[in-house]
Amino acid sequence: MRQKHKISTLPEARTQQVDSSIFYEVQQHYHREFRTLQHENYEDWLHNYVSEDIHYWMPVLEQRLRKDKRRQPTPDDAAIFNEDYLELKQRIDRLNTGAVWMEDPPSRIRYFMTNLEVYTTDKQDELETFCNVMVIRNRRQVESSQHSIGREDLLKREGSGFRVLKRKLLIDARVTQDKNLYFFS
Amino acid sequence: MSIDIDALIDVENSTQKKRIFWDPEIYELELERIFGRSWLFLTHECLIPKYGDFVTASMAEDPIVVVRQKDGSVAAFINTCSHRGNAVCHADSGNCRAFVCNYHGWVYDTAGELVEVPLEQRCYHGNLDKEKLTLPKIRVESYRGFLFGNFDTQAPSLEDYLGDMGWLLDTFMIGAGEGMELLGPPMKSRLSCNWKVPSENFVGDAYHVGWTHAGALRVLGGELSALAGLNENLPLDDLGLQFTTRYGHGCGVIHHAAPSLHVKRQRYDHFLKETAPRVKEKLGDVRGDLFDGHWNCTLFPNCSFLVGTQTFKVWHPRGPHEIEVWTWTLVHKSMDEETKREVQREAIRTFGTAGTFESDDGENMMECTYGNRGWRNRQGSMNSTMGEGYEGPHPDFPCIVGSSFVGETSYRGFYRYYAETLKARDWKAIRENDDRWDEIWRGNDFWQRQLAAD
Numbered sequence: 001m002r003q004k005h006k007i008s009t010l011p012e013a014r015t016q017q018v019d020s021s022i023f024y025e026v027q028q029h030y031h032r033e034f035r036t037l038q039h040e041n042y043e044d045w046l047h048n049y050v051s052e053d054i055h056y057w058m059p060v061l062e063q064r065l066r067k068d069k070r071r072q073p074t075p076d077d078a079a080i081f082n083e084d085y086l087e088l089k090q091r092i093d094r095l096n097t098g099a100v101w102m103e104d105p106p107s108r109i110r111y112f113m114t115n116l117e118v119y120t121t122d123k124q125d126e127l128e129t130f131c132n133v134m135v136i137r138n139r140r141q142v143e144s145s146q147h148s149i150g151r152e153d154l155l156k157r158e159g160s161g162f163r164v165l166k167r168k169l170l171i172d173a174r175v176t177q178d179k180n181l182y183f184f185s
Numbered sequence: 186m187s188i189d190i191d192a193l194i195d196v197e198n199s200t201q202k203k204r205i206f207w208d209p210e211i212y213e214l215e216l217e218r219i220f221g222r223s224w225l226f227l228t229h230e231c232l233i234p235k236y237g238d239f240v241t242a243s244m245a246e247d248p249i250v251v252v253r254q255k256d257g258s259v260a261a262f263i264n265t266c267s268h269r270g271n272a273v274c275h276a277d278s279g280n281c282r283a284f285v286c287n288y289h290g291w292v293y294d295t296a297g298e299l300v301e302v303p304l305e306q307r308c309y310h311g312n313l314d315k316e317k318l319t320l321p322k323i324r325v326e327s328y329r330g331f332l333f334g335n336f337d338t339q340a341p342s343l344e345d346y347l348g349d350m351g352w353l354l355d356t357f358m359i360g361a362g363e364g365m366e367l368l369g370p371p372m373k374s375r376l377s378c379n380w381k382v383p384s385e386n387f388v389g390d391a392y393h394v395g396w397t398h399a400g401a402l403r404v405l406g407g408e409l410s411a412l413a414g415l416n417e418n419l420p421l422d423d424l425g426l427q428f429t430t431r432y433g434h435g436c437g438v439i440h441h442a443a444p445s446l447h448v449k450r451q452r453y454d455h456f457l458k459e460t461a462p463r464v465k466e467k468l469g470d471v472r473g474d475l476f477d478g479h480w481n482c483t484l485f486p487n488c489s490f491l492v493g494t495q496t497f498k499v500w501h502p503r504g505p506h507e508i509e510v511w512t513w514t515l516v517h518k519s520m521d522e523e524t525k526r527e528v529q530r531e532a533i534r535t536f537g538t539a540g541t542f543e544s545d546d547g548e549n550m551m552e553c554t555y556g557n558r559g560w561r562n563r564q565g566s567m568n569s570t571m572g573e574g575y576e577g578p579h580p581d582f583p584c585i586v587g588s589s590f591v592g593e594t595s596y597r598g599f600y601r602y603y604a605e606t607l608k609a610r611d612w613k614a615i616r617e618n619d620d621r622w623d624e625i626w627r628g629n630d631f632w633q634r635q636l637a638a639d
Contacts (some may be wrong), residue, residue, distance in 0.1 A: 058539075062277040062370045070279075078370060078514065080538050082530055090404055090448065094541055099400035099413075102548045140548075174277070175509060176374035179547030183540040 010130065015121040026129060026155065029162050034111040037184055042092040045184065051163040056083040058169040076119045080181055081169065102179070107139035109183055125157040125166070129171055133185050137178065145178040147171060149185055188214055193432065194604035196625060199570045199597050204377040207557035212505035212512060218607050219486050220245035222337035224346050224501050226488040227251050227261060229367040230330045237295055238279045243501045243509070244334050249323065250274045250284070251332065252295045259327070261334045262297045262320035273320065275371060293320055297449050329358040330366060339612040349584040350434035350484065357492060359436040360464035363518035367497055368529050371511040372538045378550035380502040386546070387481050387489030388435045389427055389595030397549060401541045408445035425478065425590030428582065429598025431622050433485030437590040442479040443493030446542065447531035452524040456517065471581045490515055495528050496536035506554055512537060569596040577629030580636070585626050588635065601625070
């Protein structure tokens with residue numbers, strides 16, 4: 001008997017896609033968030049763009065065969081970032097001590113966000129977003145690195161803006177080609 | 186042999202020529218005489234528990250597959266098809282009953298036997314001797330669950346190779362009941378430096394911690410924050426020791442500071458308090474007192490770890506000017522799951538790819554290597570004389586002991602063996618030095634005087 005071929009599809013329904021005015025709001029919010037980070041305004045970022053209930057997560061993703069049936073990583077597994085609010089604050093405090101010698105002279109980071117999709121959720125004040133982020137860092141004279149990252153957010157409306165409640169960062173490179181991944185995206 | 190090793194490493198005066206971090210011909214010699222004959226870390230038994238479980242690994246630049254066998258043993262092979270040399274396994278880990286080469290479809294079983302060759306009868310006409318075409322097998326041994334491979338059949342056993350370092354490591358490898366294991370999968374990153382730069386850093390560089398990591402320490406607080414900025418008033422001699430051994434393995438220990446780089450450490454603190462008395466009971470006071478210390482260690486040549494911070498690494502050489510860093514988390518088997526999770530998060534937060542401490546080290550290591558791009562620069566020397574003479578044989582320990590965790594005793598031991606193995610034609614030649622490897626320290630009565638004065 002022939003097996004029925006299962007067509008896989010994206011879990012978010014098209015009907016959940018937000019209209020253009022909400023899309024514009026989220027897009028501009030994200031652009032301003034990235035420029036805040038580019039300016040090293042980390043405290044502003046944490047205070048105004050990040051929820052106190054944040055889970056900020058970048059899992060370690062192995063190269064596995066397609067037939068491998070093991071489950072996907074969870075926050076209990078090895079992760080490059082696995083932060084709550086205070087842990088993000090501690091990372092920012094380190095940068096603000098002025099004693100991070102590798103950041104003196106400062107490196108230059110630039111973010112290129114594309115492929116933004118915004119969906120409603122079953123919570124009135126929460127939105128689910130997807131985008132691609134290319135992070136390009138230049139430091140010292142000739143050092144240049146780039147990182148291709150997929151981002152999945154749960155955004156919460158707060159006041160006239162948004163704060164990120166959950167951020168999952170899927171970094172495409174198995175072997176990081178950079179001195180560190182110590183940046184926020 | 187055309188390279189004059191004694192001109193590169195001055196054991197007597199504790200200096201090394203800068204070109205050891207740069208010259209391709211020195212690197213080639215290292216591949217043959219260090220990586221070709223030393224025990225190189227592969228993985229931990231707990232990461233390949235079931236028959237058919239495999240991980241891919243590296244021994245220097247040789248790609249390796251490590252597979253759990255049907256009889257429970259572990260085998261390791263060079264990841265290369267016996268036909269034309271393609272890799273037979275491209276996944277980090279998994280479970281399988283066979284490896285199929287993507288090139289011509291040759292099939293190897295988990296024991297590395299060539300079991301199937303497409304078109305064998307029609308095209309090889311029965312002339313292919315499959316028994317001679319197994320995957321090249323590597324000697325594998327386990328030390329308390331930690332699996333190492335060695336290309337050299339003449340090398341001593343892993344236990345003999347670790348020697349007195351094994352005695353020290355047993356403090357937690359057997360002292361704390363069930364021993365240690367690793368949590369994977371490993372993080373991987375590339376760094377543009379010579380493999381010896383991080384190896385020497387982890388074997389004995391507590392000196393850099395207060396300065397390189399000043400920002401992280403200031404924010405962290407805790408036991409080690411007093412190091413921030415390298416405060417002259419620190420009572421360094423009372424805080425710890427350095428150790429070095431026959432085959433270059435070494436470490437520094439900061440007393441009672443194991444979890445000091447961790448922030449969320451309630452469970453870990455509790456585990457250490459509960460476990461420490463058992464270690465004393467089992468192994469005695471000398472090692473019992475070290476159990477809750479923070480240890481920075483390197484197993485010669487390129488396996489380093491921090492006990493306490495619980496990060497475990499291999500610096501895989503990728504040419505003379507680059508490495509690939511693999512990082513796992515080190516935990517005690519007898520910790521409960523919650524404690525292991527807590528330790529893993531904190532270990533990675535400090536020494537992962539986005540580590541609050543690790544993020545400081547990369548540029549130092551790159552510049553120490555790449556500065557030597559300059560012809561004039563690489564004619565020079567490096568100095569590792571810190572604490573010379575404040576060290577020697579110690580009545581309580583089987584190895585050479587330095588008087589402070591901030592010192593370069595372990596550097597001197599690392600490069601002493603580095604020179605010895607580069608000069609030796611084979612393991613037989615190395616073993617001929619067994620009775621005099623420690624001659625530069627032998628007459629030193631530093632510890633007799635020191636302990637009598639206390």
